[in-house]
Structures are given as structure tokens and as C-alpha cells.
Amino acid sequence: MLNPKTIDDASIDQRVYQLNLGPQHPSTHGVMHLLVTLDGEVVLKVEPVIGYSHRGHEKMAENRTYEQFLPNPARMDYLSGMIFNHGYCMAVEKLCGIEVPRRAEYIRVITSELNRIASHFIGAMDYAMGLGAITPFLWGWDDREHILDLLEGITSYGRFGGVRNDITREFYDGTRRFIDRLRGRFWDYENLINQNIIFIKRSQDVGVITKEVALDYGVTGPTLRGSGVGYDVRKREPYSAYPEFTFEIPTREAGDCLARYQVRMAEMEQSLNIIEQALDHLPPGPIRAKVPRFVTPPEGDCYCAFESARGAVGFYIVSDGSRIPYRIKVRAPSFSNLFVLTEICPGHFLADVIAIFGSIDVTVPEIDR
Amino acid sequence: MEVKGNGPICIPSRDLSQEYVESPAVVGFAPVQDLLDLARVNSLWPLTFGIACCAIEMMAAGVARFDWDRFGIIPRGTPRQSDVMVVAGTIPHKLVSTIKTLYDQMPAPRYVIAMGNCAISGGPFSYDGQYAIVNGADKIIPVDVYIPGCPPRPEALLQGFIKIQTQITKGIIDANRRADKAARKHKK
Amino acid sequence: MPTAEPTKPLENIRNSLVQVIPEAELLDRDYQECGYHLEVRLVMRGMRRMAREMKDRRFFLETITAVDFLEYFHLIYLFTTYNEASFRVMARVKLLPEVRPFSVWTIYPEAIWLEREVYDFFGIRFEGHPDLKRIINPDDVDYFPLLKNFGKTKFTTDIDDILC
Numbered sequence: 099m100l101n102p103k104t105i106d107d108a109s110i111d112q113r114v115y116q117l118n119l120g121p122q123h124p125s126t127h128g129v130m131h132l133l134v135t136l137d138g139e140v141v142l143k144v145e146p147v148i149g150y151s152h153r154g155h156e157k158m159a160e161n162r163t164y165e166q167f168l169p170n171p172a173r174m175d176y177l178s179g180m181i182f183n184h185g186y187c188m189a190v191e192k193l194c195g196i197e198v199p200r201r202a203e204y205i206r207v208i209t210s211e212l213n214r215i216a217s218h219f220i221g222a223m224d225y226a227m228g229l230g231a232i233t234p235f236l237w238g239w240d241d242r243e244h245i246l247d248l249l250e251g252i253t254s255y256g257r258f259g260g261v262r263n264d265i266t267r268e269f270y271d272g273t274r275r276f277i278d279r280l281r282g283r284f285w286d287y288e289n290l291i292n293q294n295i296i297f298i299k300r301s302q303d304v305g306v307i308t309k310e311v312a313l314d315y316g317v318t319g320p321t322l323r324g325s326g327v328g329y330d331v332r333k334r335e336p337y338s339a340y341p342e343f344t345f346e347i348p349t350r351e352a353g354d355c356l357a358r359y360q361v362r363m364a365e366m367e368q369s370l371n372i373i374e375q376a377l378d379h380l381p382p383g384p385i386r387a388k389v390p391r392f393v394t395p396p397e398g399d400c401y402c403a404f405e406s407a408r409g410a411v412g413f414y415i416v417s418d419g420s421r422i423p424y425r426i427k428v429r430a431p432s433f434s435n436l437f438v439l440t441e442i443c444p445g446h447f448l449a450d451v452i453a454i455f456g457s458i459d460v461t462v463p464e465i466d467r
Numbered sequence: 468m469e470v471k472g473n474g475p476i477c478i479p480s481r482d483l484s485q486e487y488v489e490s491p492a493v494v495g496f497a498p499v500q501d502l503l504d505l506a507r508v509n510s511l512w513p514l515t516f517g518i519a520c521c522a523i524e525m526m527a528a529g530v531a532r533f534d535w536d537r538f539g540i541i542p543r544g545t546p547r548q549s550d551v552m553v554v555a556g557t558i559p560h561k562l563v564s565t566i567k568t569l570y571d572q573m574p575a576p577r578y579v580i581a582m583g584n585c586a587i588s589g590g591p592f593s594y595d596g597q598y599a600i601v602n603g604a605d606k607i608i609p610v611d612v613y614i615p616g617c618p619p620r621p622e623a624l625l626q627g628f629i630k631i632q633t634q635i636t637k638g639i640i641d642a643n644r645r646a647d648k649a650a651r652k653h654k655k
Numbered sequence: 656m657p658t659a660e661p662t663k664p665l666e667n668i669r670n671s672l673v674q675v676i677p678e679a680e681l682l683d684r685d686y687q688e689c690g691y692h693l694e695v696r697l698v699m700r701g702m703r704r705m706a707r708e709m710k711d712r713r714f715f716l717e718t719i720t721a722v723d724f725l726e727y728f729h730l731i732y733l734f735t736t737y738n739e740a741s742f743r744v745m746a747r748v749k750l751l752p753e754v755r756p757f758s759v760w761t762i763y764p765e766a767i768w769l770e771r772e773v774y775d776f777f778g779i780r781f782e783g784h785p786d787l788k789r790i791i792n793p794d795d796v797d798y799f800p801l802l803k804n805f806g807k808t809k810f811t812t813d814i815d816d817i818l819c
Contacts, residue, residue: 121562121565122514122516122565122569123544128517128518128519128522149789149790149792149793150562151519151559152559152561152599154599154600156776157596161594161596161807173519176519176520192690195688235530239530239531239532240531240532243532314763314764315764316717316763327737334741401689401690401743403743410717410735414718414720424722425723425801427720433768433772434765434768437764437765437767463519463520466559560796595807596807598800599800
């Protein structure tokens with residue numbers, strides 16, 4: 099039968115075979131292993147196999163003080179490392195009741211949004227490369243290098259109570275120049291990619307995630323906003339300095355790969371707005387609150403949600419009153435977003451599986467922690 | 468491979484040179500072999516095997532700003548067409564058989580670069596009580612060049628490639644000599 | 656930091672949960688302090704009814720996790736809504752060693768992977784799960800890493816001995 103949707107539909111003399119996509123494959127972003135059951139070129143079943151990047155972060159948290167665990171969140175999702183760092187500091191501060199100075203919140207928001215733009219460059223352009231477009235990949239990574247130059251200048255990672263370094267004059271001027279430059283570059287990307295007939299044909303109506311499927315599987319982030327649900331933790335549960343900025347949450351209704359790509363590009367523009375507003379209204383003041391050398395939260399638990407480039411992240415910290423956490427659980431958005439693949443891939447061609455996987459924009463070590 | 472409870476878990480390092488035999492020279496004449504080595508180093512094709520965070524720096528070394536293509540480095544997707552394997556990232560136990568298989572599939576002469584602290588010795592994830600990772604790539608396969616850093620800069624990866632070039636040509640191409648020459652020219 | 660106020664329609668969550676699982680204990684929590692609005696303490700038997708009620712109310716299952724307290728576990732379910740006003744509900748189930756929890760995958764398919772992860776790290780078996788096997792650790796290992804008496808944690812070694 100043509101286009102069988104399930105394994106049962108495939109006729110008996112048809113050879114249904116399993117293909118190992120990964121763990122080493124040029125287009126699996128990280129070590130991802132997909133067991134694809136194929137009937138010719140049509141996919142019947144996709145089963146992701148994970149665990150190839152498991153480093154034991156949650157066990158490590160039970161062997162480290164809160165400060166010693168600081169490098170770890172950034173290595174979970176390395177593409178939005180500063181956002182995770184921001185979120186972890188926020189979680190511990192929430193548990194301890196530490197008040198962060200306003201200038202530090204602004205600096206955290208600026209670095210987080212720059213990180214979000216850098217991550218979306220990788221997400222959107224790696225998706226384009228999965229379809230075969232090499233030029234946007236090179237352009238996107240070059241623009242990303244400008245962001246990394248800026249962030250390298252200050253390296254203002256969060257610490258409990260604030261940030262480590264203050265903004266320098268160079269960073270301020272460089273960011274202003276970068277914002278103007280990037281606004282001009284968006285036209286280049288649009289001209290190159292958005293009208294390309296191959297890109298549109300391969301992305302439209304491919305891998306549609308409906309609202310029902312999204313609710314079943316707990317999808318968040320640009321993957322969800324491409325299906326018409328405007329859920330963004332920065333607006334629903336405002337944290338840090340986000341309530342003071344005006345920005346929109348772009349959504350698209352279609353739910354296919356093209357919609358998710360367009361959401362990412364639109365989000366980059368919104369992040370630029372946030373950075374501009376933050377630089378315009380940067381308040382003076384201290385950049386770090388007074389915090390004891392070894393942070394000792396009171397007994398209890400706390401769940402802190404924030405929005406990374408991939409979706410809604412949550413840190414669930416259980417404390418027993420000592421310097422070492424009792425349990426830290428990280429809710430990774432890529433874990434839920436990846437599982438949706440089993441639902442939406444069957445019925446597509448094998449090449450579409452690569453496209454769908456790229457459009458969901460998954461970071462594998464975040465899944466495995 | 469047994470993995471049990473407490474204590475650092477790592478495969479005991481063994482003398483890997485016994486297992487992997489040095490490939491003999493292609494041709495008997497030394498000058499021809501030197502020429503072949505020179506040709507080989509200027510087109511080192513790595514296997515794209517980025518595991519974790521260091522993979523992003525490896526990709527950054529490949530794109531427009533740092534551009535490893537000017538050294539003749541073209542990443543290949545399959546081990547059967549590649550010369551060098553860049554192990555970039557932490558190695559959990561589930562990946563050990565994969566790495567061994569990939570290394571076995573590479574045709575000789577083959578080289579391995581361990582990129583990043585995790586591939587050298589477990590990196591920031593190695594502590595007494597770690598159950599999940601292998602403390603370094605050289606516990607599984609023989610490594611030629613170690614590039615420290617967490618993650619190392621893309622320029623460090625390029626220097627690592629030049630170091631392999633030094634090793635292959637036995638000193639004819641020498642990273643230190645290149646740096647000295649550039650410094651002298653700059654001083655003038 | 657401004658708080659996310661639950662609106663009137665979501666106040667009904669509390670009432671409907673009281674109706675659906677009368678034996679559960681409902682606690683209002685301060686969102687600013689702990690990040691969730693409502694805590695529901697119940698036994699495993701009421702979990703399926705609660706999950707069905709949450710699904711009907713268009714909440715999504717954010718995560719399932721467990722905390723090991725040596726003599727018992729706490730199984731934690733977190734539900735959040737996509738709606739205009741945010742509202743997070745945490746369900747806490749105290750699991751004694753002889754109690755076997757059952758799976759909620761028929762209501763939330765995402766639970767297939769979430770429960771596999773809890774099994775992989777804690778050894779808690781879920782009844783009714785279609786495919787309960789290891790997901791992150793290699794398939795042939797015989798330990799459950801996040802248990803307190805595995806490897807090095809504060810309970811197995813002195814606190815100053817741990818910091819390395």
C-alpha cells in the first residue's frame with residue numbers, strides 16, 4: 099500500500115527495516131540517535147534513543163555546594179548558557195530570599211537576551227543547513243561571533259546576589275553598534291531564505307504540531323509558539339527585570355517547520371528591542387548584593403521557571419538547611435520537545451525527519467543532563 | 468565492562484600500542500614518503516564527532532571567522548573517508564562502543580585529537596563518585612594531540628591541527644618555528 | 656518582582672479538585688517564595704483522577720520527579736497552564752516502599768518518557784507503563800544513580816569529605 103502510516107498497514111512482503119540515524123551523523127545536533135523504521139522512504143516509526151551525553155549533573159549537585167555547582171547549568175544547554183546561569187542564580191536567590199539590585203537585573207537581562215539571539219542564530223541556521231543551505235549557516239555563525247566578542251569583553255556571569263562584572267564603555271558602544279548592524283542584516287536573511295522556493299516547499303506543512311499534541315506532550319518554546327499558543331514564561335510569570343520592558347511574543351498559526359523558523363527570526367527582533375530598552379534605561383547602583391560566603395538556604399523547596407531559547411526551563415531545588423543541596427531537578431524543554439517527534443514524524447519521508455528534527459531545535463546534553 | 472557503585476569509574480588504561488599496529492610506510496624511499504606526508508598534512512580530513520559543548524567551538528573553527536578550510540581541512544561525515552577524529556566533549560559510558568567502532572572504521576594512517584578538558588581527563592565532571600563518564604578519550608583509543616580548555620578557543624583547535632602536522636611530517640612543518648618566524652617578521 | 660495573580664476562573668481549580676479528590680490535602684502556597692500556587696498532597700490512588708481533571712482544565716504536565724528521603728520517596732508532579740494567567744499546581748505523593756505507583760500515560764503521553772526517567776534514576780516501577788526500561792543510563796547497568804545510598808552523597812560520607 100502506498101503511504102502506509104503504521105507498521106500494521108505495511109504489506110507482508112514489504113521489507114520494513116530499521117535505520118540507525120546517529121549517534122554519529124553530520125546533521126544530528128549533538129549525539130542523537132534516532133531509530134527510524136522505514137518502508138522504502140516513508141517513515142513508519144521514530145524512536146529517539148538518548149543518554150549519549152549523560153554526565154550526571156543531578157548527582158553532582160548533591161556533592162557540591164551551591165557555588166560549586168554554578169558552572170554546571172551553563173554546560174547543560176551550552177547554547178543558552180548565560181540564560182541557564184541566570185535562572186539558577188534566580189532559583190537560589192528565591193529560596194534564600196536574597197534581593198538583587200536593579201542594575202544587576204538589567205545586566206542579567208541584557209546578557210540573557212544577547213545569548214538568546216546567539217542561540218536562535220544557531221537554531222534557525224542549523225535548520226537551514228539541514229535542508230542544504232550552507233550560506234545562511236556561515237552568515238549566522240559570523241553574526242554570532244560579534245555577540246561572542248561583546249560577551250567576552252565583560253564575561254558578566256551571574257553570581258548569587260548579582261553579576262560579577264559591570265558593563266564597560268566598550269560593551270555599551272559595541273552593543274549599540276551591533277543592534278544597528280543586526281537590524282540591517284535581517285533584510286539580508288529575508289532576501290536570501292524566505293522567498294526561496296526550495297526552502298518553502300520543504301518547510302511548509304511538514305511536521306505539523308497541533309495544539310492538542312502540544313498539550314499532550316508538554317511542548318514549550320518556539321516549537322509551541324509556531325503552533326499558535328503564545329506561552330512564554332517571560333510574560334506569564336514575569337521575573338527579573340522583564341516586567342519593565344515592552345516586547346511582544348510572536349506566534350504563527352501553521353504549526354509546521356516554516357512557522358517555527360519564522361518565530362525564531364521574529365524573536366530575535368524582539369530581543370533586540372529588549373536590549374535597546376535596557377541600555378536606554380540602565381539604572382545606576384551596585385551590581386551585587388551582600389551574600390554570605392557559603393549560601394545556606396532554609397529548609398524547603400522551590401521551583402523557579404524561566405525561558406531559555408528552547409522553551410520553559412525549571413529548576414526544582416530541595417534544600418535541607420545545609421550548604422549542599424538535597425536535590426536539584428532540572429526540567430529541560432528539549433526533553434519534552436524531542437518526544438513529540440514520535441508523534442509527528444510517521445508518514446513523512448526520511449529527508450523530512452531531518453528537517454523536523456532541525457526545526458524543533460534540540461540540544462542533546464540538556465536532555466540527558 | 469562492569470560498572471559498579473562507589474569510587475571513580477574508569478577503564479584501566481592499557482598499552483594501546485599493542486593493539487593498534489603502526490601502519491608501515493607506503494613506499495620504501497624516504498624522500499617519497501616525506502612528500503606523501505607533506506601532501507597528507509595539507510589535506511587532513513576530520514570526522515565530525517562533536518559530542519558536547521566543545522563541538523560548538525569545533526564548528527566555530529570551521530566557519531567564516533576562523534575557517535579551517537584554508538588548511539585543507541574538510542569535515543567528512545563518515546569515518547571511512549577521514550584521517551583524523553576530533554573527540555570533542557565528555558564521553559559517557561553509552562558512547563564508548565561507538566567511539567571504538569568509529570576508530571576501527573577509520574583507515575590507517577589515522578590520528579586522534581582530544582579536544583577539551585573532558586576528552587583529556589574527564590574535565591569538570593570528573594570527581595570521586597562520578598558514575599557516568601569515562602575519564603578521558605585515551606582510555607579507549609590512542610590519542611595524538613591534547614587540546615586543553617573548557618572549551619578551548621577555535622584558534623587552539625587550529626594549533627592542535629598544526630601540531631598534528633608537525634608530528635606527521637616529523638618536524639618539517641613546525642608550529643613553533645612558524646610562530647618564531649612570524650614574530651621575527653613582525654619585529655622588523 | 657510582580658507576582659502572577661490567578662484569575663477568578665482558575666480559583667475554581669481548587670474547588671473542582673476538592674470535589675474530584677476529597678481525600679487530598681490542598682495547601683495554598685506563596686508563589687513568590689516557592690514558585691507554585693497550589694500544593695496537593697494525596698495518595699497514589701487519587702492521581703489518575705487528578706491528572707484527568709488537570710487535562711480537562713488544559714494544564715500540561717511540566718515534569719515528574721522524585722526525591723529520595725531514605726525511608727520513603729516523594730513523587731512530585733508539576734502542572735502548568737498555557738492560559739493568560741499562570742497557575743502552577745504541584746502534586747506530592749508520599750511513596751512508601753510497598754506502594755507501586757501507576758502510570759498516567761493514557762492521559763498525558765509525555766509521561767511515558769518522564770516515568771522512564773524516574774525509573775532509571777530511582778528504581779520506582781510504574782504499573783501500566785507500556786515500555787518501562789532505562790532511558791538515559793546504559794541498558795545493562797544495575798544501579799539507580801540518584802538514590803541516596805548510591806555513590807557519594809552527604810548520607811554516605813562526612814560533609815567535609817565531599818567537597819573536592
